[in-house]
Amino acid sequence: MTLSKLSLRNAKRQAGDYLVYFVTIVLAAALIYAFNGLIFSKEVQELSQLLKSLPLTIVLASIVVVGIIRWMISYTTNFMLTRRSRELGTYMLIGLESRQVARMFFLENLMVGGAALALGVLLGNLLYQALRAIVLALFGTPYTFSFFFSVKALGLTLLYFALVYLSVQMKSRKRIRGMKIYDLIYYEKQNQGAVIRTSRNRRRIFVLSVILGIAGSILLMVGDLLFGLIGAGCVIAFLYSFFLCFASGVPAFFDRQPARKYRKQNLLIFRTLTAKLASMGILMATIALLFTATLISEGTGMIFRAIFRNRTAQNSCFDMILSGDAQTEVFRDCKQYMDENIPVRDGWQYPVYLSKDDTVTAYLESNMKYHRYYKADTVMRESDYAALRSMLGYDAVTLAPGQYLIHCRPYVAAALTDWDRTLEIGGQALVPAGLRTEIFAQQAYDVNGNGFILVVPDAAAEACVVDHTMYAALTEEPVGAAQQEALYGLQREAYEQNGYSGDMLLYTRSAAEAEVAAMTATTVFPLFYLALVLTMTAAAILTVQQLSETDRYRRQFALLRKLGMDRREMAAALRTQFGIYYAMPAIPPLLIGVPFIVHLAGATEPGIMVGASAPATIVGICLGLFFAVYAVYILLAYTSLKRNVLPE
Amino acid sequence: MLQVRNIEKYYGSKNNVTKALDRVSFDVADGEFIAIMGASGSGKTTLLNCISTIDTVSAGDILLDGVNIAELPSGELARFRRERLGFVFQDFNLLDTLTVEENIGLALALNHSDPNAVRRQVGAVAQKLGIGDILEKFPYQVSGGQKQRAACARAMAAGQSLLLADEPTGALDSRASKNLLEIMSEMNSGMRATILMVTHDSYSASYAGRVMFLKDGRIFNELLRGERTRAVFYHEILDVLAVLGGDVSDVI
Numbered sequence A: 001m002t003l004s005k006l007s008l009r010n011a012k013r014q015a016g017d018y019l020v021y022f023v024t025i026v027l028a029a030a031l032i033y034a035f036n037g038l039i040f041s042k043e044v045q046e047l048s049q050l051l052k053s054l055p056l057t058i059v060l061a062s063i064v065v066v067g068i069i070r071w072m073i074s075y076t077t078n079f080m081l082t083r084r085s086r087e088l089g090t091y092m093l094i095g096l097e098s099r100q101v102a103r104m105f106f107l108e109n110l111m112v113g114g115a116a117l118a119l120g121v122l123l124g125n126l127l128y129q130a131l132r133a134i135v136l137a138l139f140g141t142p143y144t145f146s147f148f149f150s151v152k153a154l155g156l157t158l159l160y161f162a163l164v165y166l167s168v169q170m171k172s173r174k175r176i177r178g179m180k181i182y183d184l185i186y187y188e189k190q191n192q193g194a195v196i197r198t199s200r201n202r203r204r205i206f207v208l209s210v211i212l213g214i215a216g217s218i219l220l221m222v223g224d225l226l227f228g229l230i231g232a233g234c235v236i237a238f239l240y241s242f243f244l245c246f247a248s249g250v251p252a253f254f255d256r257q258p259a260r261k262y263r264k265q266n267l268l269i270f271r272t273l274t275a276k277l278a279s280m281g282i283l284m285a286t287i288a289l290l291f292t293a294t295l296i297s298e299g300t301g302m303i304f305r306a307i308f309r310n311r312t313a314q315n316s317c318f319d320m321i322l323s324g325d326a327q328t329e330v331f332r333d334c335k336q337y338m339d340e341n342i343p344v345r346d347g348w349q350y351p352v353y354l355s356k357d358d359t360v361t362a363y364l365e366s367n368m369k370y371h372r373y374y375k376a377d378t379v380m381r382e383s384d385y386a387a388l389r390s391m392l393g394y395d396a397v398t399l400a401p402g403q404y405l406i407h408c409r410p411y412v413a414a415a416l417t418d419w420d421r422t423l424e425i426g427g428q429a430l431v432p433a434g435l436r437t438e439i440f441a442q443q444a445y446d447v448n449g450n451g452f453i454l455v456v457p458d459a460a461a462e463a464c465v466v467d468h469t470m471y472a473a474l475t476e477e478p479v480g481a482a483q484q485e486a487l488y489g490l491q492r493e494a495y496e497q498n499g500y501s502g503d504m505l506l507y508t509r510s511a512a513e514a515e516v517a518a519m520t521a522t523t524v525f526p527l528f529y530l531a532l533v534l535t536m537t538a539a540a541i542l543t544v545q546q547l548s549e550t551d552r553y554r555r556q557f558a559l560l561r562k563l564g565m566d567r568r569e570m571a572a573a574l575r576t577q578f579g580i581y582y583a584m585p586a587i588p589p590l591l592i593g594v595p596f597i598v599h600l601a602g603a604t605e606p607g608i609m610v611g612a613s614a615p616a617t618i619v620g621i622c623l624g625l626f627f628a629v630y631a632v633y634i635l636l637a638y639t640s641l642k643r644n645v646l647p648e
Numbered sequence B: 001m002l003q004v005r006n007i008e009k010y011y012g013s014k015n016n017v018t019k020a021l022d023r024v025s026f027d028v029a030d031g032e033f034i035a036i037m038g039a040s041g042s043g044k045t046t047l048l049n050c051i052s053t054i055d056t057v058s059a060g061d062i063l064l065d066g067v068n069i070a071e072l073p074s075g076e077l078a079r080f081r082r083e084r085l086g087f088v089f090q091d092f093n094l095l096d097t098l099t100v101e102e103n104i105g106l107a108l109a110l111n112h113s114d115p116n117a118v119r120r121q122v123g124a125v126a127q128k129l130g131i132g133d134i135l136e137k138f139p140y141q142v143s144g145g146q147k148q149r150a151a152c153a154r155a156m157a158a159g160q161s162l163l164l165a166d167e168p169t170g171a172l173d174s175r176a177s178k179n180l181l182e183i184m185s186e187m188n189s190g191m192r193a194t195i196l197m198v199t200h201d202s203y204s205a206s207y208a209g210r211v212m213f214l215k216d217g218r219i220f221n222e223l224l225r226g227e228r229t230r231a232v233f234y235h236e237i238l239d240v241l242a243v244l245g246g247d248v249s250d251v252i
């Protein structure tokens, strides 16, 4: 028996006893490796110029991820050291030097970490293929399997883990070498007291913490950076003081309420729970904080993606849109390039007019959440409208003389269902002839109005002023990246030569889609990566803590069995205890995270967060994702504990 | 071989001090088998922990073969524990991931002895203590008495000269206790081990050659067995305990 053999045996035991922790490191390593793969994949880099910032955002997310993993490993290592005090003391008792004990422990952790890393990299290759498939799908490129192995990705993963393990091991080495043999052998007899002792202080701190929590949540939603930071600080302070009070307050509460204490299994549940919680206040708060961060990153990621996608989706009925003042060089040069280089299936150039008043705009502003972009209502000729409808394959619409119709987006239509006003446009009095809501490039400036446009007889429109000229087209093939570059080049050149003359919109569907895909990859991916690791590490630590009580529970339940408690009651007590334990750190994040997501979603311009991107749907998906991961950990812990604790 | 000079031990902080040992002095000669008796809380464990270097004294000196153990640097101390001292606790204190054989030989093996020599040495000690047939088993697979004998074997395997035992029969039934005590006597007489055993049980104490009584951290009395039989010695111990207050045997 040599030191390394003993370490190996202990490593195997560690991986078994702390299986949940081990699996979490494997998964984390897999995620880190897979994302590193994206950084170093030529194929992904070549998908689009816009993915240039992908490595940066992934590395930034990885740094946070590595920090969190370091915290988990450091916490668990420390926890193991404490739980194995007696064993370490015995080594020293039989004459091992603390130096040797430290080396043994180091080797043990190196083996566990090394095994986790090796498994993680293997799994990471599969995960990489999944990520790659998602990225390719985002860019509309068909997925074909191609084996990928990157020495650089592996190297970076190794570097991250080496840093984590070295720093953690240095800490535990210091701790082991400073340990007194007496403290180790008699560790179990020493108890830690509750952190906050007197109940008056506790009540004060509790009230203060709740106030801080509410204030923090409100500040977070103001949207201002400074207030946001102060708000985040308040929320963190709230979580810590809340859990410190809670952990020491629950036992005190039940001591003062004997009637409650002795009802059914309450005594059992709360004694086991509070024994655990009394020493876990800070940990619970940290975990609640991580869960809050999870919900916020998931929510933010989904909202970002919805914004990117739904904004440009408004224009996606056309393959190409050019818009601005038709007299400027910018417009003419681009238009000329399009005519000469891009085969167009169907195209139409037309003016968008401004009425002399803003009846509809003002009505919308006062009746719904609507942002004004034009100083008056936008207007279009009936003939242009008919041409565009036929180009887009929409059914034909005819206006009788003296009528106008409103083409608007569904969110605006909802406010106009009872619209019946007669409008005076271009000197004619026109009566409404209904609404049309097909997708029609109606997002913000330089398009067919913001949210709505009035379609009027040609003569009425021509009596109005022209706001901008649009050229909308469907192309034979998607506009290529090179053509897109050329168009951007012309636009830049014209700006440089003539100065900035008026807004100009240059939209091609293929470029917009690539941009959405790139934005998704560079912001949403890292946020979800972060969220996943946050949930996993926090849930793993909760579970390690819970499972470390297995022996105690077993003894307790064996005794209760002898005292005549039946198995069903015991299972019920175990479940309740479990439920409370896992619910506690998840409740404050729900209270903070859900309003935050709803608020953030509501802060975007109207008409964006609808349908599959509605705030409720986003909240639902975030909670679903979070609880899916969390539930796996809870289920693992519960089945393991039930198997080991409840007598058959 | 062991000289204990005026040791004192205090626990606790400034305003709440417990005096666990109060000017305790005695000598132990080579090859002695000494029992330390006393009521619960009288300072027995504290005394043993101070001698075994698990704990440190607040005042006074402990000399082993003339060396003051308080002055040893930590590296020396580990070597000292390894080569000179053996420990047996009430709750066995075996490592449950190791087999009985590995538990006994661990310290030897880790200190670069030749593996075959370690095996031989472990085998020989185990044979003498009657556990030669359970060497391949893990601690959870053997009985309490066997575990305690394994702990004794571990305490002796490296040729340690001083065996310190804190209530070694505390967790054993009477048959296993008797068996263990006989083995300890054999270790003392046959293998020339010096034994210092803490116990609250007069029957266990009667196996020793000398019994020291501790009360409130002080040595209260001392009894030598001399040429008397164990049965006679046992009754004498009971007599002293009656004077001491008689609460010794029934309180753990």
Ligand SMILES: Nc1ncnc2c1ncn2[C@@H]1O[C@H](COP(=O)(O)OP(=O)(O)O)[C@@H](O)[C@H]1O
Residues within 6 Å of the ligand: B011, B012, B018, B019, B020, B038, B039, B040, B041, B042, B043, B044, B045, B046, B047
């Ligand atoms: N770590 C400690 N901290 C404070 N007091 C202690 C500690 N260990 C022992 N004591 C006190 O010292 C006295 C002697 O204890 P101990 O040596 O364990 O007695 P025994 O082994 O004879 O039962 C007791 O009063 C006990 O409460």
Ligand SMILES: [Mg+2]
Residues within 6 Å of the ligand: B044, B045, B046
């Ligand atoms: Mg004791």
